[in-house]
Amino acid sequence: MSLTRAQLAQQIIEAGRFLYGRGWSPATSSNYSARLSPREALLTVSGKHKGQLGEEDVLVTDMAGNSLEPGKKPSAETLLHTQLYSWKAEIGAVLHTHSVNATVLSRLTLSDSLVFADYELQKAFAGITTHECQVCVPIFDNDQDIARLAGRVQPWLDEHSDCVGYLIRGHGLYTWGATMSDALRQVEAFEFLFDCELQMRALQGR
Amino acid sequence: MSLTRAQLAQQIIEAGRFLYGRGWSPATSSNYSARLSPREALLTVSGKHKGQLGEEDVLVTDMAGNSLEPGKKPSAETLLHTQLYSWKAEIGAVLHTHSVNATVLSRLTLSDSLVFADYELQKAFAGITTHECQVCVPIFDNDQDIARLAGRVQPWLDEHSDCVGYLIRGHGLYTWGATMSDALRQVEAFEFLFDCELQMRALQGR
Amino acid sequence: MSLTRAQLAQQIIEAGRFLYGRGWSPATSSNYSARLSPREALLTVSGKHKGQLGEEDVLVTDMAGNSLEPGKKPSAETLLHTQLYSWKAEIGAVLHTHSVNATVLSRLTLSDSLVFADYELQKAFAGITTHECQVCVPIFDNDQDIARLAGRVQPWLDEHSDCVGYLIRGHGLYTWGATMSDALRQVEAFEFLFDCELQMRALQGR
Amino acid sequence: MSLTRAQLAQQIIEAGRFLYGRGWSPATSSNYSARLSPREALLTVSGKHKGQLGEEDVLVTDMAGNSLEPGKKPSAETLLHTQLYSWKAEIGAVLHTHSVNATVLSRLTLSDSLVFADYELQKAFAGITTHECQVCVPIFDNDQDIARLAGRVQPWLDEHSDCVGYLIRGHGLYTWGATMSDALRQVEAFEFLFDCELQMRALQGR
Numbered sequence: 001m002s003l004t005r006a007q008l009a010q011q012i013i014e015a016g017r018f019l020y021g022r023g024w025s026p027a028t029s030s031n032y033s034a035r036l037s038p039r040e041a042l043l044t045v046s047g048k049h050k051g052q053l054g055e056e057d058v059l060v061t062d063m064a065g066n067s068l069e070p071g072k073k074p075s076a077e078t079l080l081h082t083q084l085y086s087w088k089a090e091i092g093a094v095l096h097t098h099s100v101n102a103t104v105l106s107r108l109t110l111s112d113s114l115v116f117a118d119y120e121l122q123k124a125f126a127g128i129t130t131h132e133c134q135v136c137v138p139i140f141d142n143d144q145d146i147a148r149l150a151g152r153v154q155p156w157l158d159e160h161s162d163c164v165g166y167l168i169r170g171h172g173l174y175t176w177g178a179t180m181s182d183a184l185r186q187v188e189a190f191e192f193l194f195d196c197e198l199q200m201r202a203l204q205g206r
Numbered sequence: 207m208s209l210t211r212a213q214l215a216q217q218i219i220e221a222g223r224f225l226y227g228r229g230w231s232p233a234t235s236s237n238y239s240a241r242l243s244p245r246e247a248l249l250t251v252s253g254k255h256k257g258q259l260g261e262e263d264v265l266v267t268d269m270a271g272n273s274l275e276p277g278k279k280p281s282a283e284t285l286l287h288t289q290l291y292s293w294k295a296e297i298g299a300v301l302h303t304h305s306v307n308a309t310v311l312s313r314l315t316l317s318d319s320l321v322f323a324d325y326e327l328q329k330a331f332a333g334i335t336t337h338e339c340q341v342c343v344p345i346f347d348n349d350q351d352i353a354r355l356a357g358r359v360q361p362w363l364d365e366h367s368d369c370v371g372y373l374i375r376g377h378g379l380y381t382w383g384a385t386m387s388d389a390l391r392q393v394e395a396f397e398f399l400f401d402c403e404l405q406m407r408a409l410q411g412r
Numbered sequence: 413m414s415l416t417r418a419q420l421a422q423q424i425i426e427a428g429r430f431l432y433g434r435g436w437s438p439a440t441s442s443n444y445s446a447r448l449s450p451r452e453a454l455l456t457v458s459g460k461h462k463g464q465l466g467e468e469d470v471l472v473t474d475m476a477g478n479s480l481e482p483g484k485k486p487s488a489e490t491l492l493h494t495q496l497y498s499w500k501a502e503i504g505a506v507l508h509t510h511s512v513n514a515t516v517l518s519r520l521t522l523s524d525s526l527v528f529a530d531y532e533l534q535k536a537f538a539g540i541t542t543h544e545c546q547v548c549v550p551i552f553d554n555d556q557d558i559a560r561l562a563g564r565v566q567p568w569l570d571e572h573s574d575c576v577g578y579l580i581r582g583h584g585l586y587t588w589g590a591t592m593s594d595a596l597r598q599v600e601a602f603e604f605l606f607d608c609e610l611q612m613r614a615l616q617g618r
Numbered sequence: 619m620s621l622t623r624a625q626l627a628q629q630i631i632e633a634g635r636f637l638y639g640r641g642w643s644p645a646t647s648s649n650y651s652a653r654l655s656p657r658e659a660l661l662t663v664s665g666k667h668k669g670q671l672g673e674e675d676v677l678v679t680d681m682a683g684n685s686l687e688p689g690k691k692p693s694a695e696t697l698l699h700t701q702l703y704s705w706k707a708e709i710g711a712v713l714h715t716h717s718v719n720a721t722v723l724s725r726l727t728l729s730d731s732l733v734f735a736d737y738e739l740q741k742a743f744a745g746i747t748t749h750e751c752q753v754c755v756p757i758f759d760n761d762q763d764i765a766r767l768a769g770r771v772q773p774w775l776d777e778h779s780d781c782v783g784y785l786i787r788g789h790g791l792y793t794w795g796a797t798m799s800d801a802l803r804q805v806e807a808f809e810f811l812f813d814c815e816l817q818m819r820a821l822q823g824r
Contacts, residue, residue, distance in 0.1 A: 027330035027394040049387070098327065100398060104405045107324070118725070120760055120789035121716065124645035130762045131788060142326055144336045170337060171326035181667070188645040192718060199722045201409055203819055233536040233600040255593070304533065306604060310611045313530070348532055350542050376543060377532035407615055439742035439806040461799070510739065512810060516817045519736070554738055556748045582749060583738035613821055 006055070008034040008042050011093070011180040013053045016044070018184065019097055020051030024191065029098035030172070031075040034180060035085050039063055043081055046073045079150045084176055087157050091176045093183040098172035101194040106139050106167040108201075113138045114167070116193050124189035125164040126177065136160075137190075139167045165190055212261070214240040214248050217299070217386040219259045222250070224390065225303055226257030230397065235304035236378070237281040240386060241291050245269055247300075249287055252279045285356045290382055293363050297382045299389040304378035307400040312345050312373040314407075319344045320373070322399050330395035331370040332383065342366075343396075345373045371396055418467070420446040420454050423505070423592040425465045428456070430596065431509055432463030436603065441510035442584070443487040446592060447497050451475055453506075455493055458485045491562045496588055499569050503588045505595040510584035513606035518551050518579040520613075525550045526579070528605050536601035537576040538589065548572075549602075551579045577602055624673070626652040626660050629711070629798040631671045634662070636802065637715055638669030642809065647716035648790070649693040652798060653703050657681055661699055664691045697768045702794055705775050709794045711801040716790035719812040724757050724785040726819075731756045732785070734811050742807035743782040744795065754778075755808075757785045783808055 003011075012032050019025040019032075030050050033043040040060050044050075048057045059069040063086050065078040075081075081094045105114065116135040122128050125135060138156050143149040149168070157163060164186060165175035173190055177183035209217075218238050225231040225238075236256050239249040246266050250256075254263045265275040269292050271284040287300045311320065322341040328334050331341060344362050349355040355374070363369060370392060371381030379396055383389035415423075424444050431437040431444075442462050445455040452472050456462075460469045471481040475498050477490040487493075493506045517526065528547040534540050537547060550568050555561040561580070569575060576598060577587035585602055589595035621629075630650050637643040637650075648668050651661040658678050662668075666675045677687040681704050683696040693699075699712045723732065734753040740746050743753060756774050761767040767786070775781060782804060783793035791808055795801035 026398050027327060027391045029327060029330065049391075100401045100405065103325065103327070103398075104402050104409070107402075107406065108409055118760070118788045119721065120786070121645060121647060121721070124647065131760055132762070142324070142337055144338070168326070170324045185645045185667075192644050192721075195718045196722050196725075198405065198409065199718065199816065200725065203722070203726055203816065232604050233533060233597045235533060235536065255597075306607045306611065309531065309533070309604075310608050310615070313608075313612065314615055348530070348543055350544070374532070376530045404611065404615065438810050439739060439803045441739060441742065461803075512813045512817065515737065515739070515810075516814050516821070519814075519818065520821055554736070554749055556750070580738070582736050610817065610821065 005036060009055050009058050012058055015180055016050040016053045024097040024099040025050040031077055031096050033081040034093045036060060041082055041085055043074055043078055046075045077146055079146050083150050090178050092178050093180040094176045095183045095187050096172060096174050097187055101198055102167060102173045103170055105194050105198055106169045109139055121189055121192050124185055127162060137165055137167055139169055141169050142171045211242060215261050215264050218264055221386055222256040222259045230303040230305040231256040237283055237302050239287040240299045242266060247288055247291055249280055249284055252281045283352055285352050289356050296384050298384050299386040300382040301389045301393050302378060302380050303393055307404055308373060308379045309376055311400050311404055312375045315345055325399060327395050327398050330391055343371055343373055345375055347375050348377045421467050421470050424470055427592055428462040428465045436509040436511040437462040443489055443508050445493040446505045448472060453494055453497055455486055455490055458487050489558055491558050495562050502590050504590050505592040506588045507595045507599050508584060508586050509599055513610055514579060514585045515582055517606050517610055518581045521551055531605060533601050533604050536597055549577055549579060551581055553581050554583045623654060627673050627676050630676055633798055634668040634671045642715040642717040643668040649695055649714050651699040652711045654678060659700055659703055661692055661696055664693050695764055697764050701768050708796050710796050711798040712794045713801045713805055714790060714792050715805055717809060719816055720785060720791045721788055723812050723816055724787045727757055739807055739810050742803055745780060755783055755785055757787055759787050760789045
């Protein structure tokens with residue numbers, strides 16, 4: 001956690017270039033963050049092209065999601081980031097992405113969670129060492145009132161200390177890691193599994 | 207609106223590189239424009255590779271779609287661009303793209319419009335602030351007589367001041383924005399929604 | 413037709429880089445050619461990685477498909493190229509590609525041709541000026557005996573002077589143009605239409 | 619087989635960049651190797667980003683899969699590589715990839731093998747000269763006990779000297795070649811065929 005603000009900003013900029021390039025952060029959607037100190041997070045500001053972020057496109061917030069940089073407007077979803085840093089001290093980076101597959105799968109799944117099983121790639125998630133387990137991903141209904149949405153996420157986190165990510169219906173994915181590269185690995189793993197699951201549903205029984 | 211012709215030409219060239227690279231302007235299809243002055247538009251000439259546009263591949267027209275540069279042939283669809291600049295003074299750029307998804311979705315939809323609802327990404331369109339609304343996209347039948355096609359588009363524009371884009375059946379998308387980057391953001395948002403909608407249709411009930 | 417061998421070789425190398433990059437010439441499949449003189453063609457040699465062609469990876473043949481460069485082995489399908497140069501004097505380049513979509517569509521279509529109609533992109537083919545026409549693409553069964561296959565293609569060409577390309581079942585596409593860029597534009601247009609057609613079939617009735 | 623360790627390491631690094639770029643080695647999955655000498659293999663170490671391998675991310679093992687470089691941990695699946703080098707002296711490179719299509723197809727196929735027929739691209743596999751044959755690809759159930767999994771693979775190899783690759787269910791592909799470029803060509807050919815097969819299944823009967 002000893003990286004400087006400039007180093008973390010660079011990680012966020014590069015994460016954006018990668019995630020936008022993969023089509024997972026289109027049309028100024030998504031937001032990314034890194035823990036700057038025990039009580040501060042570095043977040044993307046609102047409404048920027050995620051493949052073209054600059055050093056000025058991040059700002060520091062406290063853990064209640066308040067901007068500590070006058071004149072910069074944090075993303076509307078800041079609270080969903082800081083909530084995660086407060087939940088676990090070992091989380092160093094949080095990525096919210098917005099892919100077609102996450103959107104479609106979260107809308108087509110009417111129940112309140114998705115379960116992945118028997119995929120070798122489940123081992124890409126922190127703490128998972130075999131395909132012979134289940135990864136449960138909750139799906140929360142979308143809400144423009146972010147405090148209210150965070151209030152629905154918190155009980156799930158409290159009860160599932162092994163949670164590796166969650167979906168917001170019609171909106172996208174939240175996942176995280178000790179480092180930015182851990183969080184990016186988890187985004188890749190989720191997108192792989194979403195793609196598999198959609199193809200499995202399309203083909204099963206054919 | 208104080209950008210020079212050279213600057214706007216450069217924006218059109220870069221838009222073409224991006225849109226061609228994404229597969230949304232294949233095989234010399236598509237045309238792009240920017241407002242040069244209250245009564246002039248800068249448009250792509252007819253029949254060029256959209257990923258390899260040069261400075262000489264644009265021309266100035268008046269708002270009736272007439273070329274103001276002797277010897278250069280404007281795109282057949284010029285009138286569909288200038289119609290939009292005349293409709294709203296705040297429009298600074300118009301993009302017509304030609305993706306597989308726009309083509310397929312406009313052909314498969316037999317009614318005269320598509321409606322998007324409950325997608326967080328609807329917020330990428332100008333004037334939209336929540337997923338709890340509907341974005342209605344009209345679909346016009348294709349026509350090689352562009353004046354006749356423009357004549358069918360005009361009543362829709364007159365009655366829907368909040369229109370953010372439209373489809374021509376089997377042909378592609380028209381969308382726009384105050385700036386080129388606004389128009390590009392709307393293309394990305396539309397393509398995201400087209401992709402979602404096609405996947406939703408394929409998977410619903412499976 | 414006044415381009416030198418070196419210039420045409422460069423066009424073939426760049427076409428390969430593009431077509432391989434798009435996934436339309438995988439695993440050393442495909443072959444490309446350009447007319448060098450009224451009675452000579454420049455063709456890719458057998459079995460090379462199409463995204464990494466070098467100047468030495470082309471050879472000159474006569475119009476019967478015989479190598480005019482001792483020690484270099486022409487592609488097994490040379491005769492399918494030279495047949496086209498003999499068919500029409502205005503053809504300057506021939507591209508044979510091998511995409512997933514061409515393979516799947518040619519296998520799923522049990523009749524001996526595909527017909528495209530009502531697509532604006534049909535206008536990307538030489539001689540087509542409206543979507544209100546039909547583009548008919550014959551499908552020939554695959555055959556390792558290329559002379560026999562060419563013997564089945566010839567009557568179709570003789571009877572359809574407006575032919576813009578054909579498919580070999582489970583194998584790929586042949587298309588052509590006055591110049592290399594014309595042939596590339598036709599490959600893009602065919603791949604666009606194949607993609608549309610497959611999606612239309614998957615979704616129709618859903 | 620006279621390439622140096624540095625040259626083979628470079629081939630592995632470049633293979634990783636290519637395979638990751640294609641989406642076939644996501645989220646630190648996959649492992650690659652090359653034969654260094656009759657009794658030694660050079661393999662990727664465990665858990666690295668496959669698009670960003672460095673020279674230090676490979677290690678030498680003996681043919682029983684034991685690390686010959688103290689302090690470096692070989693991939694858990696090392697034995698599946700060395701098993702192949704022991705099986706055939708002419709194998710110079712082994713690639714294990716982990717694509718969505720390989721994962722989905724191996725899960726949807728309930729029988730213990732896939733058969734490809736009538737695809738021209740079958741000719742990309744070593745020893746195949748016509749589409750008029752069948753390529754049989756066995757599918758083994760996934761197992762975290764790699765010695766036990768290798769024990770199930772061995773009898774198949776012993777009985778099928780023409781085997782060009784195999785699948786592990788929900789996990790990925792193993793294929794190989796005399797050189798790294800031969801192995802890469804076979805990965806491309808398999809991925810092409812997996813894609814075709816999934817599309818054929820989705821569309822058949824529509």
